[in-house]
Amino acid sequence: MRLRRAITDSVGASVVSAESPPGGFTPGVAARLxxxxxxxxxxTVASAAYGDWVATAYRHEAAVNVHLPPSVPAPRMWTHLDDGDWF
Structure with missing residues (x-):
């Protein structure tokens, strides 16, 4: 519930539905909302319980995303949440 609230607060609207596509490169959750x-x-959400490498990967993704030029066809990050337990 804490995680859902953090997502709702950061995007400014409640989540009506979520769909998780197959695949992925980390043990975290990826969902289209x-x-x-x-x-x-x-x-994308992952728990620190998965290990340091997961936290490092998610933090790196956030750091790189904000520097992507507009010409790169990639989604832009609205926000990055990191409370030490969830990324």
């Missing part, structure tokens, strides 16, 4: 205001977003 539909928000109550009609926007869509993609969220």
């Amino acid at each position: 539909l928000l109550a205001d009609g926007r869509r977003c993609f969220v």
Whole structure:
């Protein structure tokens, strides 16, 4: 519940539905979200319990994403949450 609230607060709308695509490179969760205001977003979440390498990978992704030039066809990060337990 704490994690759901953090996501809701950061995107500014409640989550109506979530769909997790198959695949992935980490043991975390990846999901496409539909928000109550009609926007869509993609969220990746992982627990520190998976190990230091997971936290390092998620932190690195956040650090790199903000520096991508507009010409790179990649989603832009709205926010990055890191409370030490969840990334």
